[in-house]
Amino acid sequence: MAILSREEAKKIIDKVLSYAKADETAVSLGGSKTGNIRYARNTVSTSGESTNLALAVTSVFGKRSGTATINEFDDESLEKTVRRAEEIARLAPENPEYVPMLGPQQYTEVKETYADATAAINPEYRAKAALDSIEICKKKNLTSAGYLEDTTGFNAMGNSKGLFAYNRSTSVDFSVTVRTEDGLGSGYAIQDYNDARKLNAAASTEVAAQKALASKGALALEPGKYTVILEPVAAADLIQNMMRSLDARNADEGRSFLSKKGGGTRLGEKLFDERVTIYSDPTNPEIPQSGFVMDGRPREKTTWIEKGVVKNMAYSRFWAQKQGVKALPPPFGFIMEGGNESLADLIKGTKKGILVTRFWYIRAVDPQTLLYTGLTRDGTFYIENGKIKHPIKNFRFNESPVIMLNNVEAMGKPVRVNGSLIPPLKIRDFTFSSLSDAV
């Protein structure tokens, strides 16, 4: 009963709205079934499954709003929840930034967010994925630790102005860390999909195992500026951090990397290499997304950076209204355009450089320049004359994605990482500031 159809969801939402007495009322209804399995030291440590179905009512009087939630769906409980939301709203302080609710909207229907194969995942599937992964590692005398989580869910919303939206979705995330028995080698691989048919936990484990073996016997290189090839997983972390910093209000207020000296923003300025283009598109079949965001705004194809120029910033509805512009919601997943080359091609074309599997513990150091620090992890290698020469010890970096995306040498074919499409990147003058003994 956790996953309701559009009709079932609409029926409940309409019923709740029929009880409403506030100036404005919005109802959101969501349900999910999620399961996971976790293993470490070549044995399963925990596994579980849970379902959830909950409804939230937001009532508004003037600029005062209140929210109440419930997970029982009989008429009496629903009506009581509406009354409770109204009571909370009456007692709430006025929100001067309140913007009235949206009326009916046109949404793109994105069916690809849901896949039957993912919805069908059961404890046996999860146990098999874990045991297969463990078996591969045992045979090679390696130690695996991994995690698989799958979710099937739906989200629906409606309000007293006639807006209604519904989407169902599935997701499956798998990650595995493989270590050598002596603790001197470590490898990692991760996959995420809407459709579980694309997931291959065994193939990921093979990649991680290969990296674990290859990363043994790492040599130390002096910290400094190096040409790096960032695998998509490594590149994604830094670029995602930048994409989360596109808020227009912070930029207008003068506290963002997009703020301009003397006031105003850097919208329309070329901040990156001209090969850098980043956009979001809910209909992209590789990273499909719901056609609406949770405040009811449609999610549309939006170009954020085009040929190195900042094209758009993200707005709250309040700030957009105040500035008199279109209220573009922030990007969730995004697509960074790349080239056609594979990771292997990028390595082949590199005279001297460092291959980075992933970064770890990335934290902001300076929001003014988007300077981040973090470390390489689970497989870092030295490249010479187009070949991986030997593993190297991990580095700490201090680098800004803004500087990094000005130093682009080459880009490969984008792949899905954490809900976005990211190419492997070859970057010159990437700043490593110290060595780490961690494996």
Next chain:
Amino acid sequence: MKRRDFIQLSGLGIGGMMMIPVLGHATTPESFLDSGMDVAVKKRLADAALNAAKSKGATYTDVRIGRYLNQYVITRENKVQNIVNTESYGVGVRVIADGCWGFAAIVDAKTERDTAKAAEEAVAIAKANARLMKSPVILAPQNGYGEVSWKAPIKRNAFEVPIQEKVDLLLGVNDAAMKNGANYVNSILFMVNEQKYFASSDGSYIDQDIHRMWPIFAVTCIDPKTGKFETRQSLSAPMGMGYDYLQVNPADKVTGITTRYNMGYDMLEDVTAAAQQAKEKLTAKSVEAGKYDLVLDPSHLWLTIHESVGHPLELDRVLGYEANFAGTSFATLDKLKSGNFNYGSPQVTLFADKTREGSLGAVGWDDEGVKTKRWDLVKDGTLVNYQAIRDQVHILGEKESHGCCYADSWSSVQFQRMPNVSLAPGKAPLSVKEMIKDVKKGIYIIGDGSFSIDQQRYNFQFGGQLFYEIKDGEITGMLKDVAYQSNTQEFWNSCVQVCDEKDFRLGGSFFDGKGQPSQSSAVSHGSSTARFNGVNVINTARKI
């Protein structure tokens, strides 16, 4: 990880975004005044689960009946942005059957049938998982305590304070910031109450009432001419206290280059200083990279302790159970067994506890019915122990759990979580002033900032809120763009002095994450001001 709801807050920290976990369902502040279920009813519900599990073949069972209250008041400048009131109630049952753990939880469980059903499900899961298990669970023995209770010694329950008083406080704080030159200010009160009942087949029935409170703000100052901006965050600590933490008491103030706070926090005074200091930062000298002697205030040092001592000495990490997420640890078992691993200099004693009054870790019994205590992790510089729970201590050859097991909700499985981990104060009398007097080329750091450490806890980098240059024993002015990098063992071996117990204060983490699916926990770290010689400082200024 879509398991939890989060609220996103921007403008607060240097990260630009803060993700705050939200547990349970929205409720009214009035419902917080409801005293909750009677303890006799809880015992009946627990007994139903204990009996059901036993009859299905469980060899051990524990039941946690939890009611969790959260209130967050969120403001910026002259506006209340959000007031979050949530309540979460349910029952979690954990069993050992066929030598394997099993767990099941049930929301809003009100009857003995509900809890018995959860217990039966937990046994079924344990039996199913037993076929995937390599070796059976070895549980350290634990005596039952009968019917007992523990209550945080709070003086004013934050949930009984009217919302208006909290809103007035924060809007007053914001007003003071703006009047003192801030361009923007965000402020928040986080308040948590865990009402936990624990019962086990060992014969314990433990009723506990835990309170936590964290008032924070971030002030931003902008220089429109240069386009530069600087922030200064609050020097408060999250505490295991009630609203009494906000009671201004002169005895809780530590005066010096800027005022810091002990068991009582003057938010208005701190935000006034913060606005002036954020402005001062705009024109402060950019640090010259190099080696410096660092004098680290407890409001800063807590985070370095947390990352470089607290996490690497978690036994599950050491053993590899967290390898796929948080990582493993450099502090391997052979280092402990050697009996002579120099974690730090002889000045360094680091101890764990879950007993200190007012700390976030303080509780009478942990989440598997073990009475809490204090124990040493590093003694006079040598590694002497880890943090371990009932199914782990046999690995250390010990027979008694350390009592640091925790679950962040009735619906989460309890596991090993960090107790308070603190640096013991120096034995000889020493004030901060006397410490600084001896420093030739140094930096005095106050408040926590950016932090990052590798997956085995060797290499780290920390920032801060306020940096003061020390030259020939004198503070000569403010610095900016400061971060220091070191290696855990090298850093703690460079510790040459720790101030005496008069300077001992707590800092801490309100939302410390661990595990997959991730669980949040709150933990304190105490220290006196300490000096570390010859630490590598980098300059973090860049041009884009």
